[in-house]
Amino acid sequence: MPLLNEIKLPETLRELTGKQLEQIASEVRSKIIEVTSQTGGHVAPSLGAVELAVALHASFQTPKDKIIWDVGHQAYAHKILTGRLEQFKTLRTAGGISGFPKRSESPHDAFGVGHASTSISAGLGMVKARDLAGDDYSVVAVIGDGSMSGGLAFEGVNNVDGLDKNFIVILNDNEMSISRNVGAMSNYLTQVATSNLYVDLRNRIEKITKKIPLVGVPLFQAAKKLKDRTKHIVVSFKVDVIFEELGFKYFGPIDGHNIPLIMSTLHHVREIQGPVLIHVITKKGKGYAPAEKNPTRFHGIGKFDIKTGEPFNGNTNGTYTSVFGKTIAKLAENNNKIIGVTAAMIDGTGLEEFAAKFPKRFFDVGIAEEHAITFSAGLAASGYKPVAAIYSSFLQRAYDQIIHDVCLQNLPVVFCLDRAGIVGEDGPTHHGLFDMAYLRSIPNMVVMSPKDENEFQHMLYTATNHNGPIAVRYPRGKGPGVELEEGNRELEIGKGEIVFKSPIPSSQSPVTLISIGSMVYPSIEAAKMLEKDGVAATVINARFVKPLDKDLILEAVKSADRIVTVEEGVLDGGFGSAILELLAEAGIAKKVKCFGLPAKFIEQGKRVDLLEKYGLTAERIKKQCLLT
Numbered sequence: 001m002p003l004l005n006e007i008k009l010p011e012t013l014r015e016l017t018g019k020q021l022e023q024i025a026s027e028v029r030s031k032i033i034e035v036t037s038q039t040g041g042h043v044a045p046s047l048g049a050v051e052l053a054v055a056l057h058a059s060f061q062t063p064k065d066k067i068i069w070d071v072g073h074q075a076y077a078h079k080i081l082t083g084r085l086e087q088f089k090t091l092r093t094a095g096g097i098s099g100f101p102k103r104s105e106s107p108h109d110a111f112g113v114g115h116a117s118t119s120i121s122a123g124l125g126m127v128k129a130r131d132l133a134g135d136d137y138s139v140v141a142v143i144g145d146g147s148m149s150g151g152l153a154f155e156g157v158n159n160v161d162g163l164d165k166n167f168i169v170i171l172n173d174n175e176m177s178i179s180r181n182v183g184a185m186s187n188y189l190t191q192v193a194t195s196n197l198y199v200d201l202r203n204r205i206e207k208i209t210k211k212i213p214l215v216g217v218p219l220f221q222a223a224k225k226l227k228d229r230t231k232h233i234v235v236s237f238k239v240d241v242i243f244e245e246l247g248f249k250y251f252g253p254i255d256g257h258n259i260p261l262i263m264s265t266l267h268h269v270r271e272i273q274g275p276v277l278i279h280v281i282t283k284k285g286k287g288y289a290p291a292e293k294n295p296t297r298f299h300g301i302g303k304f305d306i307k308t309g310e311p312f313n314g315n316t317n318g319t320y321t322s323v324f325g326k327t328i329a330k331l332a333e334n335n336n337k338i339i340g341v342t343a344a345m346i347d348g349t350g351l352e353e354f355a356a357k358f359p360k361r362f363f364d365v366g367i368a369e370e371h372a373i374t375f376s377a378g379l380a381a382s383g384y385k386p387v388a389a390i391y392s393s394f395l396q397r398a399y400d401q402i403i404h405d406v407c408l409q410n411l412p413v414v415f416c417l418d419r420a421g422i423v424g425e426d427g428p429t430h431h432g433l434f435d436m437a438y439l440r441s442i443p444n445m446v447v448m449s450p451k452d453e454n455e456f457q458h459m460l461y462t463a464t465n466h467n468g469p470i471a472v473r474y475p476r477g478k479g480p481g482v483e484l485e486e487g488n489r490e491l492e493i494g495k496g497e498i499v500f501k502s503p504i505p506s507s508q509s510p511v512t513l514i515s516i517g518s519m520v521y522p523s524i525e526a527a528k529m530l531e532k533d534g535v536a537a538t539v540i541n542a543r544f545v546k547p548l549d550k551d552l553i554l555e556a557v558k559s560a561d562r563i564v565t566v567e568e569g570v571l572d573g574g575f576g577s578a579i580l581e582l583l584a585e586a587g588i589a590k591k592v593k594c595f596g597l598p599a600k601f602i603e604q605g606k607r608v609d610l611l612e613k614y615g616l617t618a619e620r621i622k623k624q625c626l627l628t
Helices: 011-015 018-039 043-048 050-059 076-081 119-133 145-149 151-160 184-193 196-211 217-235 239-245 259-269 289-293 320-334 352-357 369-381 392-407 435-440 453-464 517-532 550-557 575-585 607-613 618-627
Strands: 066-069 139-144 167-173 249-255 275-281 338-342 362-364 385-391 414-418 446-448 470-473 497-501 511-515 537-541 544-546 562-570 591-597
Touching: 011 050, 018 043, 018 050, 018 076, 018 259, 043 050, 043 289, 050 076, 050 139, 050 259, 066 119, 119 139, 119 151, 119 167, 139 145, 145 151, 145 167, 239 249, 249 259, 259 275, 320 338, 320 352, 320 385, 320 414, 320 453, 338 369, 352 362, 369 385, 369 392, 385 392, 385 453, 392 414, 392 435, 414 453, 435 446, 435 470, 435 544, 435 562, 435 575, 446 453, 453 470, 497 517, 497 550, 511 517, 511 550, 511 618, 517 537, 517 562, 517 618, 537 550, 544 575, 550 575, 562 575, 562 618, 575 591, 591 618
Parallel strands: 066 139, 139 167, 167 275, 249 275, 338 362, 338 385, 385 414, 414 470, 446 470, 511 537, 511 562, 562 591
Antiparallel strands: 446 544, 497 537
């Protein structure tokens, strides 16, 4: 008989038997698979953390106790177990629940996340707040092994030393993040978890305990002690050394799918004064064969067939990401100075082909964007041409490094910003709305954005031949579908083009639309609609956010009564602001309307729906032009 719909969550979890909790875990896992097959999402990491989430909520009393999920990729079970079972079917949809913990969504979401390596620092802040207020509750930070490659995680760990109050950190070691984990910490953990001696002893103990009739908690505790003792003999001299040197009392590694074992460990460590680290071993995609077999695909996936695990509309050919991957690999064949750099996003950025062809010239630095940029600066200072492929929203983390380590020294680093603009269902933590605004203000930086795939390949060629910092920002998904020209040509820096001009005399005041990137084609369509209404329109593809093609723009607006700028980015400080500054500097006082995204955190939803909502479709642009 199903339990999930019959009990009050999460309170009743603390009253259930071990067998009932295992049933809850099974039902939660089925619910995650069922819903994400329709909504998409971060399937594999959440499936791997089901038992951990059940054990946590059966052991602690949220929202009084604080559970902080790093990144949030592992938190679907947490959402289901904290009063959002019925809402879970709306996961990642417009008006539905977020794919990540969100404080405004539930009091059980202690801290809003979406980017990696934040949980230890946030948790430590909550511990200090608790102690300052004289309160009494537990704080638990759950961090994945991939997030341990991020510098912020180590900064948090550095400040844990000397803490004399309880703080629990759970290292969920599933042996991979989005891409294969890299770095010394990852290698160390993997070496321990896969130690032949440890694995052999662990398997022997599991076989022994399975043969013993289960007669309740006392026998389980005895079996647990046996297992813990053998674990301690094998790994205590190896694993706990590093964490205890960092100030933690170390427990593990333990089976992250064994609910009673996790609960027993949590019950013990919550009484310890000082920081504690529990090292749990889990399997990404646990309980769903396709996700276990291909955890990278199921890290973040769209709709999929539950029976086969095959994604619907899974063909990525023709996307900006695939064009980037093929183009940069081709350019590297003729330029041995090109180096590929990414931050744990080999597949996501399309660098698989480059990595396979040029393994010695490819570097995945892990979830460490700050390091990726300064590392690239070092390469550039040594005569190489690093191409740093990082999602727009993640590059925000390296803002200081872009300014201080790259642009101040005018180093030729190529920034390739995938997922620029609205990305859709992942919502405000992942929309790439701010890059034009935060990059164009930096001296020495060139910022450009292609109108289509063909222009994109030429921009990449231009970027790899430019002797200074240069950024190319491009959207998620497929472009207009234009044919790619053979060969590449270098674009003149700061030169745009007129892509449409009405051939008819205007019966109304003419309009000049100045557009950038993904908004060029919608602007052309809007201009054609205006032409049918007898309104003459000109469309400029600016190509460059910085530097602007001043001569082209100022000449084009001379005959215009109305000027419209269109961008898929935040309006405050963005492309439209750059045009306004240019017009003001030139002393041009005309009606100007800037179309873009408002200065707010844009909600989740399908990209096409969000573009419609915020007026960035051809029909909406046309209507607004008539009102301007």
